[in-house]
Amino acid sequence: MKKFSGSLALGSLIAGIAAWGVADTQTVNAQGFYKGKTIKMIVRSAPGGGYDFYGRLLARHMPKFIPGKPKMIVINMPGAGGIVAANYMANRAKKNGTEIAILTRELALAQRTKAVGVKYDLSKLSAIGSAASSTFLVVMGKNQPIRSLKQLKASKKTILFAATGPGSGSYQYPALLKQDGFNVKIISGFSGGQNRFLAIERGDVQGTANSYESTSKAIKELGLIPILYNGAPHPALKGVPHVGTELSSQGKALAALLGAPLAAGRPFFTTGGVPADRLKTLRAAFKSALHDKDLLRESKRAKRNVAWTAPALMTKINAEILGASDKVIALYKSGAKKPKKDLSKFAKHSGKVTKIKRKGRRIWIDYKGKEVMAKVSGSRTKVTLNGKKVKRKKIKVGMTCKFTYPKPGKEAAKIDCK
Amino acid sequence: MIDAALEGLYGILQWKALLLMMVGIVISSTLVAMPGIGSKTAIALLLPIAFVLNQFEAICLIMSVWAVSNTANSITSILFSVPGGGGSQATIMDGYPMAKKGEAARALAAAFTSSAIGGIIGAMVLLVAIPILRPLVLLLGPPEFFMLVMVGIAMVGALSGKAPVKGIIAGGLGLVISMVGVHMITGLHRFTFDQIYLLDGLKLIPVTIGLFAIPELIYMGVKGTGISDLPLGDLGKGRRQGIKDAFTHRWLVLRSSLIGVWVGIIPGLGSAVADWFAYGSAKQTCEGARETFGKGDVRGVIAVDAATNAKEGGSLIPTLAFGIPGSSTLALIFGGLIIVGITPGRDMLTKDLHLTFSMIWLLIIGTIITSILCLAFTRQLAMASKLRPSLMIPIILAMAVIGSFAASSRFEDVIIMFAFGTIGYFMRAAGWPRPPLLLGLVLGPIAERHMWTSVQLFGADFLLRPGVLIIFAILVVCVCYPMFQDRNSKLRAQETEA
Numbered sequence: 053m054k055k056f057s058g059s060l061a062l063g064s065l066i067a068g069i070a071a072w073g074v075a076d077t078q079t080v081n082a083q084g085f086y087k088g089k090t091i092k093m094i095v096r097s098a099p100g101g102g103y104d105f106y107g108r109l110l111a112r113h114m115p116k117f118i119p120g121k122p123k124m125i126v127i128n129m130p131g132a133g134g135i136v137a138a139n140y141m142a143n144r145a146k147k148n149g150t151e152i153a154i155l156t157r158e159l160a161l162a163q164r165t166k167a168v169g170v171k172y173d174l175s176k177l178s179a180i181g182s183a184a185s186s187t188f189l190v191v192m193g194k195n196q197p198i199r200s201l202k203q204l205k206a207s208k209k210t211i212l213f214a215a216t217g218p219g220s221g222s223y224q225y226p227a228l229l230k231q232d233g234f235n236v237k238i239i240s241g242f243s244g245g246q247n248r249f250l251a252i253e254r255g256d257v258q259g260t261a262n263s264y265e266s267t268s269k270a271i272k273e274l275g276l277i278p279i280l281y282n283g284a285p286h287p288a289l290k291g292v293p294h295v296g297t298e299l300s301s302q303g304k305a306l307a308a309l310l311g312a313p314l315a316a317g318r319p320f321f322t323t324g325g326v327p328a329d330r331l332k333t334l335r336a337a338f339k340s341a342l343h344d345k346d347l348l349r350e351s352k353r354a355k356r357n358v359a360w361t362a363p364a365l366m367t368k369i370n371a372e373i374l375g376a377s378d379k380v381i382a383l384y385k386s387g388a389k390k391p392k393k394d395l396s397k398f399a400k401h402s403g404k405v406t407k408i409k410r411k412g413r414r415i416w417i418d419y420k421g422k423e424v425m426a427k428v429s430g431s432r433t434k435v436t437l438n439g440k441k442v443k444r445k446k447i448k449v450g451m452t453c454k455f456t457y458p459k460p461g462k463e464a465a466k467i468d469c470k
Numbered sequence: 471m472i473d474a475a476l477e478g479l480y481g482i483l484q485w486k487a488l489l490l491m492m493v494g495i496v497i498s499s500t501l502v503a504m505p506g507i508g509s510k511t512a513i514a515l516l517l518p519i520a521f522v523l524n525q526f527e528a529i530c531l532i533m534s535v536w537a538v539s540n541t542a543n544s545i546t547s548i549l550f551s552v553p554g555g556g557g558s559q560a561t562i563m564d565g566y567p568m569a570k571k572g573e574a575a576r577a578l579a580a581a582f583t584s585s586a587i588g589g590i591i592g593a594m595v596l597l598v599a600i601p602i603l604r605p606l607v608l609l610l611g612p613p614e615f616f617m618l619v620m621v622g623i624a625m626v627g628a629l630s631g632k633a634p635v636k637g638i639i640a641g642g643l644g645l646v647i648s649m650v651g652v653h654m655i656t657g658l659h660r661f662t663f664d665q666i667y668l669l670d671g672l673k674l675i676p677v678t679i680g681l682f683a684i685p686e687l688i689y690m691g692v693k694g695t696g697i698s699d700l701p702l703g704d705l706g707k708g709r710r711q712g713i714k715d716a717f718t719h720r721w722l723v724l725r726s727s728l729i730g731v732w733v734g735i736i737p738g739l740g741s742a743v744a745d746w747f748a749y750g751s752a753k754q755t756c757e758g759a760r761e762t763f764g765k766g767d768v769r770g771v772i773a774v775d776a777a778t779n780a781k782e783g784g785s786l787i788p789t790l791a792f793g794i795p796g797s798s799t800l801a802l803i804f805g806g807l808i809i810v811g812i813t814p815g816r817d818m819l820t821k822d823l824h825l826t827f828s829m830i831w832l833l834i835i836g837t838i839i840t841s842i843l844c845l846a847f848t849r850q851l852a853m854a855s856k857l858r859p860s861l862m863i864p865i866i867l868a869m870a871v872i873g874s875f876a877a878s879s880r881f882e883d884v885i886i887m888f889a890f891g892t893i894g895y896f897m898r899a900a901g902w903p904r905p906p907l908l909l910g911l912v913l914g915p916i917a918e919r920h921m922w923t924s925v926q927l928f929g930a931d932f933l934l935r936p937g938v939l940i941i942f943a944i945l946v947v948c949v950c951y952p953m954f955q956d957r958n959s960k961l962r963a964q965e966t967e968a
Contacts (some may be wrong), residue, residue: 099514099802108517131880132669133652139666168659169666212927217655241612241655241853254611256927269813350521354809 078327085149085330087120094145096137098130103355106183106318107154109263110338117337122150123277135162135169142172147323149330152180154320156315160373165381174370176324176333181338183362186219187283189292190229193252194275197344198259201279202300207235212257215240222248223312225261225282225383228295231383232303249274264289265357282307283314286390305380312373316366335363384414395456395465402454405447405469408451412444415467416454423459426467434466471823478827481526482835490527491832494534495840502535503542503554504873509535510799511876517806528810529828532803537833537841541585545844548577548771548855549697549854550866552683552873553675559777559908562682564763564770564899569697571766575705575853579712580768581775582841582848584723588714588776590835591727592734592783593830600819600826600831603791607735612937613932616920617941618736622743622913624949625750629905632760637906644910647672654915655922667882676874676887678908683870684891685898690859697862705849712847715768722769723776724754730777734784743912746905748777754951768852790818790826 095107111124129137130170134156145151153294155177163170182211192198214225215238222245226238239257242248248260249270259279264286266293270276281293295307322334341347343361376384403417416425428435428444435444437451447453447469456466481487497516502509512535520528543554548565561581568577599606604680623641630637650661651671662668690697716723726748733744752773753759763770789800804814812818818826857865874887897904924932932938 099511099594101802104514108514128879130670132666135669136666168664169664217653239923239926241919241926243654243919250608251611254608293718351813352810355813421686 055416074095084120086118086122086309086333089120089122089150090117091115091122091124092145092151093124093126093138094141094151095126095128096130096153096155097193098128102356103134103154103156103318104128105354109347109350110154110183110320110341112350113341113344117340118333133162134159135167135172138174138177139169139171139324141177141321145323149322149326149334152320152322154183154318155319157186157319158371159319161309161384162311164374164376165378165385174374177321178324178326179366179370180320180322180334180361181333181342181363182344182366183318183320183359184357185359185361186314186317186357187281187286187289188225188261188311188314189264189267189269189278189289190225190261190280191231191267191276191278192259193255193257194277195261196258197253198279199277201293204229204236205234205277209235211236211259213238214242214257214260214272216242216244216248217276221263221310222261225280226259228299228303228306228310231300231306249276252276265355290339302383306383309373309376309380309384312369316361316369317318317429319361319366382453398456398465399459400454400456401460402452403425405449405451405453408447408449415444415447415453416456419460424455426457426460426464427462428467429463433464436466436468438470439468474823475827475831477824478829479831481824481828482530482831484526487527487530489901490523491530491534491836492839493498494531495836495843498535498537499538499542499840499843503545504869509539509555509800511587511822513799513802517802517809519643520806523810525807525812525825529809529812529832532806533829533832534836536797536799536803537782537836540775541582541589541837541840542844543778544581544585544596544771544775545578545851545868548581549574549851549871550683550862551686552866552869553678557745557781558774559678559682560749560774560905561771563774563905564765564767566686566697567764567766568768568771569852569855572855573708573766573856574697574766575693575708575848576712576715576768577771578767578848578851579709581712581771582735582844583713583716584726584772584776585779586837586841587720587723588727588730588779589778589782590730591724592832593833594657594783595728595731595780596783596786596833599787600823603787603819607791609937609938611927611935612920612923613928613935613945614937614941615736616917616924616932617938617945619917619920620697621941621945621948622733622747622909623856624945625747626906628907629746629753629909630903633699633901633903640902640904641906641910644907644912645914647677647908648914650910655919659766667880672886673883674908674911675913676786676883677763677890679870679873680887680890680892681894681897681904681907685895686874686886687863687866687891688895689898691863694859694923697857705852708852709848711791712768712848716772719769719772722756722773725755726752726773726776727780731784733777734781735787743909744777744781745774746909748773749905751948754948754955779837783830786829789814833922847916905940918936938944 093107093111094416095104097103112125115124116122129140130414131137137153138155138159141151141153141155145153158172163172163174175295186222188200192204198204198207204211213236215223215226217223217240222242223238226236227311230236230238245262245266248257248262251257252260254273254446264281267276271278278292280287280295280298281289285294296304299307320338322331339360342358348358401417401419403419405415406423407416408414413428414425415428416423430444433444435442437446447467451469453467453469455464457464482491497512498509502512513532516532521531524678525530540557540842543558544561544565546552546554547558547561548569551562551566551805553559565581568574630640645942650668652658652662652669653660659669670866729748729751730744749770752769755762756763756769759769761954768845777826785800789804812822813824870887871884874883875881885899892921894904928935
C-alpha cells in the first residue's frame with residue numbers, strides 16, 4: 053500500500069509537471085508569459101565595443117515594448133570571435149523566448165567555411181532583427197598619387213595596404229582587389245583602424261580598408277580619399293564607386309559574399325523552438341525599440357548608427373551565404389590565407405641523383421653536367437616516387453629526379469623521382 | 471594654454487563633478503581592487519549613466535575609475551599574494567614578503583604614497599609632452615616599437631636574479647604559452663588542439679593568480695600559520711615609515727615613474743608590463759638590490775607602484791594625439807566619452823585643450839585623494855595579515871577562483887588557474903623565477919606583431935633604421951650596465967678584503 057501511494061504521488065507529480073509544461077507553451081499567451089520574467093541578453097563580446105553597446109542599448113529600451121514589461125539583464129559571453137555565444141544559443145539556452153543574443157555578423161560565413169569550434173546551425177536559430185547596417189570603404193592616403201580606383205587598377209607600382217589580419221575586412225578587401233588583378237600588397241599586423249591611418253600618415257603604406265563609421269573622422273582630419281565602398285550606400289560617399297559595379301564577375305560574387313553581413317551588421321537572435329506568438333512579440337518589440345525616441349537620442353550622442361533590418365531579410369541573407377557555391381567559398385578562403393607559391397615561375401631541373409646528405413635533407417643531382425643541390429623539407433616539399441607520395445628518405449642515389457625549386461641551393465617545392 | 475588649464479580645473483571642481491569623482495574613486499578602490507574585476511567591467515557598467523552628464527562630469531566619473539585603480543590594486547597583492555589587477559603583479563614580489571615579515575602597514579603605506587607621486591609625475595609628463603606629442607609618435611613606426619619591446623624582453627635577465635638560465639627558460643616557456651590560440655595575423659591555430667576555449671589563448675589574470683597565489687596557499691597550509699607569524703608591531707609607526715620611505719627614495723620614484731610613462735606611450739604594451747619593467751630596472755640599479763629584492767625590500771614596492779600610476783599619464787599620450795587607445799580600457803573610456811561629445815584625436819590638443827587639462831587635473835587630484843583614503847585604512851587592512859590560516863585559506867582561495875572566473879565568466883579559466891598554480895608551486899619549490907614567464911606571455915605577441923609588420927614593410931633592413939639603432943644602443947646599455955656594476959662591486963670587495 054505504501055509502495056502504491058508512493059508511485060501515485062510520483063505519478064501525479066509527473067502529470068502535474070507535464071500539465072504545467074503544456075500550459076507553459078500553449079495556453080498562456082506571450083502577454084502573460086513575460087510578466088515578472090527576466091530575459092537574458094547574451095552579448096557575444098566582452099564589455100566595451102560595438103556589440104556590447106548595441107546589446108546594452110536594446111536591453112535598456114526593449115522591455116518597455118514587451119507586454120508584461122519583463123526585466124532584461126546583460127550577460128557578456130566573449131570568445132572565439134563570437135562562436136562561443138552562438139554555440140550557447142544553439143545548444144544550451146532555454147528555448148522559451150527568455151534568452152536573446154546579439155551575435156557576430158560573420159556567423160553565417162563561419163558556419164559555411166566550417167570554422168573550428170562551430171557547433172551551431174544558423175538556420176535553426178530565430179532572427180529577431182538587426183540594429184544597424186554598415187558600409188565598408190577602401191581609402192587611400194593624401195600624400196600619394198592614387199586618387200581613384202581606375203588609377204589603382206592602372207598602377208605599375210605595387211601599392212601597399214595596411215591590414216590587421218585575415219578574417220578582417222581590412223584584409224579581405226585588398227585581397228579581393230588583388231584577386232581581381234590589381235597590383236596591391238597587403239601588410240598585415242596593424243592593430244585597429246587608427247594604427248593603420250597612422251601608417252598611412254607616416255608613408256609606410258598607401259591605403260587601407262575600414263568601416264565607414266570608424267573612418268569618417270580620418271577622412272576629414274587626415275584627408276583620406278575613399279575610392280571604393282561595399283554595403284549600404286551613404287550620402288557622404290557620392291561619386292565613390294560601389295564594389296559591385298567595378299570588378300570582374302568573380303570579384304563581384306566574392307564582394308557580394310563579403311557585403312552580405314554588412315546589411316545586418318548587429319544581428320539579434322533567439323533560440324529555435326520559441327512559440328510563434330512570443331517570437332512575434334520579441335520581433336515587434338525589437339522593431340519598436342529601434343524607432344523609440346529615447347533610444348535614437350542615445351545612439352545619436354554615442355555616434356552609433358541605428359537601422360532596423362527585418363528578420364526575414366536576415367534569414368534570406370544568411371541562407372544566401374550558407375548556400376554560396378564552393379568556388380566562391382574557395383576564393384574567399386584563399387583571400388584569408390597566404391596565396392600558394394606560383395610553381396610555374398620555378399626552375400625545373402632533372403637528372404640522376406649523385407649525392408644524399410642528412411638523411412635526405414640535402415639532395416644533389418647531375419643537371420647538364422653540373423651538380424645542383426636542393427633542400428628537402430619534411431613538411432613543405434612534396435616528394436613522389438613513380439607518381440606515389442613518399443618520405444624523403446626513400447630517395448636513393450642513382451634515381452632520376454626532377455626538382456621544382458626557385459633556384460639551385462634553395463628548398464624544393466616538389467621532387468618527382470623515378 | 472593657462473586659460474585652458476584653469477578652465478579644466480574649474481570644470482572638475484564643480485560640486486557635482488567632484489562628487490562623481492568620489493563615486494568613481496570609491497568604486498575603483500573597492501570593487502575594482504578585487505582580483506578579476508577590472509576597471510573595464512566597472513566602466514562598461516557605468517557608461518549608460520554618462521548619457522545624462524556634462525563633459526566634465528563624465529570625465530570625472532568614468533576616468534577616475536580607471537585612473538586610480540592601480541593604487542588600491544596593490545592591497546590584495548601585498549596582503550594575499552593575489553594580484554588585484556593586471557598592473558599589480560610585481561607588487562607581490564616584495565610587498566608580500568614584507569607582509570610576511572609583519573611589515574604590511576609599511577608596505578601598504580609605501581605603495582600608496584609612491585602611487586600618488588607616480589600619478590602626479592605621469593600627469594606632469596603628459597603636460598610637458600602636449601606640444602611635441604604628434605611628431606614624437608609619428609617618429610615611431612613598427613620597427614621602433616619592435617625594438618622598444620626588445621628592451622622589455624632584456625628585462626628577463628634582471629628579473630631572473632641569480633638563476634639567469636632558469637629565467638631564460640621560464641621566459642621562453644612564457645613565449646610558447648603566449649602563442650596558444652588563433653594567430654592574430656595569419657589566422658593560424660597554434661596549440662589549440664581543436665579546443666574552442668584555447669582559440670582565444672591563455673589569459674593573463676588566471677595565469678598570474680595561479681602562479682603567485684596558489685603556491686602561497688599551499689605553503690601557508692603546510693606551515694599552519696597566517697601570512698605573518700611575526701608580531702605586527704606599531705601599525706601607526708609602520709605607516710609613517712612607509713610614507714617616509716617613498717620620499718627617501720625619491721630618485722627611484724622618479725626613475726620608475728618615467729619608465730611607467732614610457733611603457734604607457736607604447737600602445738598595447740601598457741597595463742601588464744609597466745610594473746615588471748620598473749621592478750626589473752630597480753633591481754638592476756638599486757644598491758644591494760640583488761641580495762635584498764624579493765625578500766621584502768620596500769624599494770621593490772615603491773618602484774612598482776610609482777610606475778603603474780605614472781603609466782596612465784603616458785598612455786593618454788597616443789590616445790589624445792592620435793585617437794589610438796593605449797589600452798583596451800582606454801578604448802572603452804573614449805568610446806564612452808564620445809557619448810558626451812568628446813572625441814579623441816587632434817581636437818583634444820587644440821579646440822578641446824581644456825578637456826585634456828581636466829584629465830590631467832583629474833589624474834593628479836584623483837590619485838592624491840585615493841592615496842589618502844587608502845592610507846587612512848592601512849591599519850585595518852594590515853590586520854588581515856594576522857588572520858589564522860583556517861580563515862585565510864578559504865578567503866584567498868575564493869578570491870582566486872572568483873578572480874579567475876570573473877574576467878570572462880568561463881569555467882575553463884579556473885582550471886587554467888589551478889594548472890598554473892601547480893606549475894607555480896613546483897617552480898617556487900625548485901627556485902625557478904616566475905616573473906620571466908609572465909613577461910614572455912605578455913610581450914611575445916606584441917614583439918611578434920611588430921616584427922611581422924616591419925619585415926613585410928622593410929625586409930631585414932628594418933633593423934638599420936636610425937630610430938631602431940638608437941633604441942638598440944639603449945638596450946645594450948640596459949644589459950651591460952648591471953654586469954659592469956657587478957664586476958666593479960666584486961673588484962671593490964676584493965680590494966677591501968685585500
